[in-house]
Amino acid sequence: MSLINVTNLTFAYEGSYDNLFENVSFQIDSDWKLGFTGRNGRGKTTLLNLLLGKHEYKGNISTNVSFEYFPFVVANQEIATLDAVGELFPDYVHWKLLRELSLLDVSEEALYRPFRTLSNGEQTKVLLATLFLKENSFLLIDEPTNHLDMTARKLVGNYLNSKSGFILVSHDRSFLDSCIDHILSINKTNIDIQKGNFSSWWENKKRQDNFELAENEKLKKDIFHLAEAAKRTGGWSNEVEKTKYGTKHSGSKADKGYIGHKAAKMMKRSKSMENRQQSAIREKSKLLKNIEDTENLKITQLCYVQSRLAELQNISIFYQDKMICKDINFRIEQGDRIVLMGKNGSGKSSILKLICGEKISYTGSFMRGSQLKLSYVPQDTSHLQGNLTDYAAKNNVNESLFKTILRKLDFSRVQFEKEISTFSSGQKKKVLIAKSLAERAHLYIWDEPLNYIDVISRVQIEEVLLEYKPTILFVEHERRFSDNIATKEVNI
The missing domain is CATH 3.40.50.300 (P-loop containing nucleotide triphosphate hydrolases)
Known part of the structure; x- marks a missing residue:
């Protein structure tokens, strides 16, 4: 077991005004089966490339493990699949390759066909098998399911579940549930790691979102009531202050000391309410930062003349x-x-x-x-x-x-x-x-x-x-x- 420590990671692409990551810190155990999720464009592949050392960044990434990235690029797709494996991993052991391919339901015959003649699913499986031949590496697996049918996804999910030591980027909820024990999510304002599969993370997210929405509504009401109370109390103190000098025709002499004390007391109360209001506003600003915008979509179906x-x-x-x-x-x-x-x-x-x-x-x-x-x-x-x-x-x-x-x-x-x-x-x-x-x-x-x-x-x-x-x-x-x-x- 080794640790991968990311500390105060800050990164922006050249020419961009905004940081994609800002002061991000987290820790990964190299034995985890780590799912990786987040909305499109949030930087999942970029984070993998940062771990691979492909970009300059501020902060620190420290570990004593090496990283391997999937999918590999097979430059010459005309060569035999076995030769393609050899180019990607010259030190592979043949019987181990056959063992991995057997687990992925790929026949040995596929190794002797040109790589380009393999189906997309077969290519994916061969490259995954090659990846897992590289021992003592932490594997970065970027969306392996896009060329897999439902049967193949189930097979590959079971295969990955038998392994450990990887980050898996995928948006397939059932696939993630079948093969991970931790999940890393890129949210709007932070990166979060939780133990469990996708479904447990999703339930936790919904609970947190509902809690924040309820707290937000409560604080909105508190802020409104405090603002109204502060406004009324402030108005009363001004009216009381005016009575220090009596009315123009009253002929009475006001007790200025008492009235001034009363006005000051009401003004202090108004100020206290105002401070509480500002405190509530600050508390409210901490909420809703990671709630995703999921406005309802619409579709306009035309009605056909017959069924x-x-x-x-x-x-x-x-x-x-x-x-x-x-x-x-x-x-x-x-x-x-x-x-x-x-x-x-x-x-x-x-x-x-x-x-x-x-x-x-x-x-x-x-x-x-x-x-x-x-x-x-x-x-x-x-x-x-x-x-x-x-x-x-x-x-x-x-x-x-x-x-x-x-x-x-x-x-x-x-x-x-x-x-x-x-x-x-x-x-x-x-x-x-x-x-x-x-x-x-x-x-x-x-x-x-x-x-x-x-x-x-x-x-x-x-x-x-x-x-x-x-x-x-x-x-x-x-x-x-x-x-x-x-x-x-x-x-x-």
């Missing part, structure tokens, strides 16, 4: 003369929320593209309602470029609504001025989600919409789908999201 929107009968799909799925049968009725399930490469994305009207080679019978308006969220975000204003205009969505949705998904106003191609992967995915939510459609088709999207935003997206109940066909490998949203399940 059935589309139907597939005995559909088989071909890619370069190779059949990738066969005998697919299902229909989409108005109000359905259908999840397509199946392993990577089983044809789920091809089915979505077929329904969207793309040219797909298929046999069987496919019917789609006439004048059906669709809203499509693809997996790929590499085509995104330009600024948000031009993107909204190009896609015929209301710019104000589009940007309002992005604000609710934790985009800062500064982000609106940036080039989309410079956004993080999670922010790019939010651009696609926001466009879809801003579109008026009969049917929403989303292909792995949650890739790279942070947990808070996932909950917001869940809530809008459950509240407005749009007709939606989607592919998503996060089990918790699919279980919460889907009314029907189609297995490919």
